[in-house]
Amino acid sequence: MENAGSLFRPPSPVEELIDPRLAARGVRLLLKRDDLLDPEIPGNKWRKLKYNIEAARRSDHATILTFGGAYSNHIRATAAAGAIFGLRTIGVIRGEEHLPLNPTLAYAAGRGMTLTYLDRPTYRRKTESEVIEALHRRFGDFSLIPEGGSNGLAVRGCAEMPDEITQNFDLVCCPCGTGGTLAGIAAGLRGDQEVLGFSVLKGANWLDDEIRRLQEDAYATPQGRWRVNLDYHFGGYAKTTPELLSFIADFEKRHGLRLDRLYTGKMMYGIFDLTEKNRFSPGTTVVAVITGPI
Numbered sequence: 001m002e003n004a005g006s007l008f009r010p011p012s013p014v015e016e017l018i019d020p021r022l023a024a025r026g027v028r029l030l031l032k033r034d035d036l037l038d039p040e041i042p043g044n045k046w047r048k049l050k051y052n053i054e055a056a057r058r059s060d061h062a063t064i065l066t067f068g069g070a071y072s073n074h075i076r077a078t079a080a081a082g083a084i085f086g087l088r089t090i091g092v093i094r095g096e097e098h099l100p101l102n103p104t105l106a107y108a109a110g111r112g113m114t115l116t117y118l119d120r121p122t123y124r125r126k127t128e129s130e131v132i133e134a135l136h137r138r139f140g141d142f143s144l145i146p147e148g149g150s151n152g153l154a155v156r157g158c159a160e161m162p163d164e165i166t167q168n169f170d171l172v173c174c175p176c177g178t179g180g181t182l183a184g185i186a187a188g189l190r191g192d193q194e195v196l197g198f199s200v201l202k203g204a205n206w207l208d209d210e211i212r213r214l215q216e217d218a219y220a221t222p223q224g225r226w227r228v229n230l231d232y233h234f235g236g237y238a239k240t241t242p243e244l245l246s247f248i249a250d251f252e253k254r255h256g257l258r259l260d261r262l263y264t265g266k267m268m269y270g271i272f273d274l275t276e277k278n279r280f281s282p283g284t285t286v287v288a289v290i291t292g293p294i
């Protein structure tokens with residue numbers, strides 16, 4: 001593709017967060033500011049798209065088709081990436097069309113994404129060949145990226161993150177939706193380093209299996225040391241509680257950083273709560289991945 005953007009991004013910054021609640025327990029916290037990776041694409045979505053974009057650009061059709069709900073960050077990010085990298089993008093949205101488009105879909109359409117809709121029963125069957133073949137009949141050739149953007153190529157993109165951190169650390173923390181980001185980070189760790197994911201979904205007991213599956217997709221074997229904590233979902237995806245919202249507001253007042261309520265707010269609440277409960281031994285250095293804004 002002519003005039004398409006470069007896939008290179010300099011490493012995102014790492015900043016230490018100074019907070020007496022952490023110091024009191026001997027925990028050092030570094031923030032990996034992936035929210036600063038790209039002005040239009042949330043950081044982990046950028047990492048997950050990188051090799052998918054490269055693969056689509058190498059193919060003849062230069063088209064990406066992907067799936068998401070009407071408020072999906074991944075749909076937004078894919079539309080932005082398409083505009084930057086000269087790829088045609090098709091967003092298959094769950095449910096019916098509602099006009100006017102909500103801000104997510106209006107943004108996606110504004111970036112040139114073709115939007116199409118599947119009723120909920122059909123959407124649930126979106127990985128079946130019958131549904132995919134019907135999409136090919138309508139839209140021709142495309143590279144398919146699954147809902148949420150997690151596949152083997154996404155995992156490989158996220159695996160590049162730990163190496164960008166030049167300070168010593170023991171533990172990386174990240175929020176988990178599909179688990180693709182965590183699957184990749186785990187693969188990029190060295191020695192005894194570990195990654196702890198915080199599920200933003202309620203009852204996500206399937207996450208462990210899914211993370212293993214994604215790692216096998218990328219590398220054929222399990223990778224790295226990782227765990228998922230299921231205790232900080234605050235009611236489920238996009239659900240909040242007054243406690244979570246007041247934590248986020250207080251955090252912004254103290255540190256001038258606005259955490260989002262879907263992902264990074266829940267993770268950070270979990271990190272501070274586990275610290276207070278002495279679940280990190282004194283002297284531990286934790287890296288919290290600020291995966292993005294909303």
Ligand SMILES: *Cc1c(COP(=O)(O)O)cnc(C)c1O
Nearest residue numbers: 176177178179180181263291292
């Ligand atoms: C999508 C998203 C996540 C979840 O990433 P998964 O790879 O699906 O686990 C985390 N943080 C932000 C900001 C996101 O947009």
